[in-house]
Amino acid sequence: MNLPNKLTILRVVLAPLFLMLLLWEFPFHYLAAGLTFGAAALTDLFDGRIARGRGLVTNFGKFLDPLADKMLTTAAFIGFLAQGHMDAWALMLILSREFMVTSVRLLAAKGGKVVAASMSGKLKTVLQFVAILYMLAALEFCSWRTGILAGVALPDALFAGLLIFGRVLIWIAAVMTVISGFQYVWDCREFLKEGK
Template sequence: MNLPNKLTILRTVMIPFFILFLYTDWFHGYDKIIAAVIFIAASLTDMLDGKIARKYNLVTNFGKFMDPLADKLLVCSALIALVDLNKIAAWVVIIIIAREFIISGFRLVASDNGVVIAASYWGKFKTTFQMLMIIYLVVDLQFAYANVVGMVLVYVALALTVISLVDYIVKNYKVFLEGSSK
């Protein structure tokens, strides 16, 4: 098993630890910081595994399947937990998760037609803001305008989620139409 695949597995293994520290108070207030650090480390493995795989030609079928799945598991787990902890509205998380299902469906159809659809800049911005939002909500800073900052991050991440979905559909709708005519 190559290094990028090991990093992907590591990211998946980190998810339960992230959730555990998010929900516990074993370390008297530091649990949220530990959870945020785990989330940041897991997010960095996402960036790192792809760069290593492409740079050293270590792309595998396992990586093609597992990397996006690990990403979705990490983000969706965090978002669902944050709904449970009343840090983010459920409707926002439903929109974000629905976008992931729609894009995954598009990628399946494209793959069935032998087409690989690369991530767009909008998708990368979306991912960055979602991760910043999650980290901010997990750490739960307390200062005068903390709620406003959190709300801005949530709505920017949500807007980028919708924009990236529309961009993705507009750029790739022909793949979907061609796939549905077979």
């Protein structure tokens, strides 16, 4: 197994660890979760660059890379929903899109065709990563209100505003997720017609 594929598998392994750190409450757990998520996101940056730069692109990597991204981001969104920091409708939009695209991807793989991630799919992943990292940073900062910042007089609106902005970023990512999903299905329309 080549290095890019190992990095992709590492991202798969980091997803449940990240979710555990996100949900398990201890001092600086959002920071720990954020660092884990950031490390996993870096594997997404490097696996593709290394694969293309060294001529190590494989069908396995093309198939697993977007699935690893989905596992990581879905873990984050489920964690945020469980903590009340994400709207259920946004999670349902994202999960519906991911289920649809993964189903098409599996059908394509069954037919011997591997469909790599599109530019809109990559943009979707970047937006999701940014929204998640921002929300983790905001949650960590807000947790300091009763700790590091306990003696500092900061307005309630500051903390509320940080979390509201995080939700807005997630909404934007959710909309882009749906758009990229429809584009993915559209790009695969010829294959889907052949499969009928």
